[in-house]
Every structure is written in structure tokens, then in C-alpha cells.
Amino acid sequence: MTATPSIPRPSLLRRTLLFQLWEDFRTRWKFKFTLPRVRTITLEGVQLDVSSLSARMKNNLLLGRYEVQERMLAEQFLTKDDAVLEIGGAIGFIGLFCQTRLGITRYTTVEANPETVAVLKRNYALNGRTPTVWNLALWGGEGEVTLNIGGDFWENSLVSDAKGGRSVKVPATNLGRLVARLDYEPTALIMDIEGAEEFVDFQEVPASVKKIIIELHPGFIGHARTYRIVADLVNLGFRVEREEAGTFLFLRA
Numbered sequence: 001m002t003a004t005p006s007i008p009r010p011s012l013l014r015r016t017l018l019f020q021l022w023e024d025f026r027t028r029w030k031f032k033f034t035l036p037r038v039r040t041i042t043l044e045g046v047q048l049d050v051s052s053l054s055a056r057m058k059n060n061l062l063l064g065r066y067e068v069q070e071r072m073l074a075e076q077f078l079t080k081d082d083a084v085l086e087i088g089g090a091i092g093f094i095g096l097f098c099q100t101r102l103g104i105t106r107y108t109t110v111e112a113n114p115e116t117v118a119v120l121k122r123n124y125a126l127n128g129r130t131p132t133v134w135n136l137a138l139w140g141g142e143g144e145v146t147l148n149i150g151g152d153f154w155e156n157s158l159v160s161d162a163k164g165g166r167s168v169k170v171p172a173t174n175l176g177r178l179v180a181r182l183d184y185e186p187t188a189l190i191m192d193i194e195g196a197e198e199f200v201d202f203q204e205v206p207a208s209v210k211k212i213i214i215e216l217h218p219g220f221i222g223h224a225r226t227y228r229i230v231a232d233l234v235n236l237g238f239r240v241e242r243e244e245a246g247t248f249l250f251l252r253a
Contacts, residue, residue, distance in 0.1 A: 035058045036055060038062075040126070041058065044101060046100060047123070047127055048092075049119065073249045077251070082104055083107075083184045084189075086109045087138050087178070088110070089116075090120070091116060092119070094190060100129075108132045109134070110136050110178060112135070112136065112172075120133060138178065138199075142174065145169070146170075176201070187209060188210070195219075198220075205233075212233065218246075230248070
């Protein structure tokens with residue numbers, strides 16, 4: 001009786017290499033062909049126009065990796081009765097999340113990049129809403145500043161050169177003047193301004209504000225200035241209630 005020859009099985013190393021090659025092919029195909037065709041994405045019930053965003057940004061949104069910390073802290077600590085001033089509104093996701101999911105009705109957004117403001121307005125329209133948005137940069141004074149614009153909206157910065165090398169002059173004001181423009185007393189402040197928090201005078205935070213969600217950027221402003229901001233807020237009566245990957249929640253009685 002003739003024995004059936006055995007078929008050699010690929011080694012573990014070979015199988016691993018084949019799997020890595022397949023995954024690399026799938027990733028390349030996704031970023032080159034699939035993601036560029038994606039026009040809208042829904043995240044946490046919020047519809048977003050992503051037609052102008054990079055494939056990398058679209059991938060983060062599809063994987064739910066966008067604004068995870070801010071979203072979590074807002075959901076846990078903000079209520080529908082809060083009156084919010086958001087500085088660094090980006091494409092409008094956090095604002096829409098707070099208004100559609102949490103029921104907040106008094107909400108004003110400040111965003112420095114006029115191109116990003118246009119995307120924000122499209123996203124609000126997609127969700128049947130009209131934003132209260134001001135195209136301003138938060139700064140230590142009043143006037144005009146240079147905003148460095150990168151390839152993705154989150155690479156925009158007042159304090160560092162952005163990948164892409166473009167810059168634009170934008171109107172700027174300080175926190176006190178922003179608050180004075182509101183037609184309500186804010187109870188919560190949300191801030192993500194890519195290092196420009198370095199120039200904020202936190203003494204201008206009004207007494208009505210009891211909650212602050214802020215992303216700090218030691219990579220831009222250094223650890224000493226980052227800890228100084230934390231100390232400034234503690235000296236104003238806030239306590240650090242939570243910190244998630246560089247995003248802080250401050251509360252005061």
C-alpha cells in the first residue's frame with residue numbers, strides 16, 4: 001500500500017509574515033481607496049461631514065478615537081442645565097454631542113481657524129442645528145495673531161509651526177472679553193487650543209464657572225507651564241477631579 005505523501009505546513013514564522021503582508025495590503029487599500037470615498041461619518045449619534053478631512057482623521061473617527069476624553073468627561077459631569085463656553089470648537093463634534101446627547105441649550109463655540117469654522121457650520125447643518133460660533137483666537141490681549149495651519153485641523157497652533165507650513169492672520173481676544181460677549185453666565189468651560197492655554201489669564205474665569213474640561217499640551221508649552229496652569233486653577237478654588245490622557249476636569253463648589 002502506497003503511503004500518501006504529507007503536505008508540509010508553513011512554519012509559524014512564514015504564516016506570521018504572510019499575515020503581516022495581508023494586513024499591510026488591507027491597510028494600504030483602506031487608506032488609498034476606501035477612506036478617500038467616505039463623505040460622512042456618524043459618531044455617537046452626531047453626523048459629521050468628513051469630505052475635507054484626511055484619511056488618517058477619517059480612520060480615527062470610524063474607530064471612535066476622536067475626542068474620547070472630552071466626550072467621556074462631558075457625558076459624566078455636564079448636565080442639560082449647564083451653560084457652556086467652548087474654546088477650540090474644531091469641527092463641532094463636542095458641541096453637537098453636548099447639545100444633542102446631553103440636551104444643553106446654552107452653548108457658544110469659539111474657533112480660530114476660519115476654514116474649520118466652515119466645516120463646523122456644515123456639521124451643525126447636517127444635524128439640523130445652527131451654531132453660535134465666533135471666529136476668534138484666545139490670546140492674552142486684543143488684536144490679531146498668526147495661526148499656523150497644518151494638514152489636519154487639530155494641527156493648527158498659535159505656539160508651534162504646523163505641518164504644511166501655512167499661516168493665516170486671525171482676530172484674537174482674551175478670556176475676559178469672550179465672557180463679556182456672552183448673553184448668559186457660563187457654568188462650564190471646555191478648552192482645547194493646542195498650547196495657546198499658555199497665554200490665558202485664568203484669573204478671568206468668571207465666578208459662575210464651576211466646571212472646566214481642558215486639554216493641556218506639555219509637548220507645546222513644557223511641563224513647568226502645564227503645572228503652573230493646574231496650580232493657577234487650584235488657587236482659584238478648583239480641584240482636579242479627573243485626568244484622562246492629558247485632559248483635565250476641574251470642579252469647584
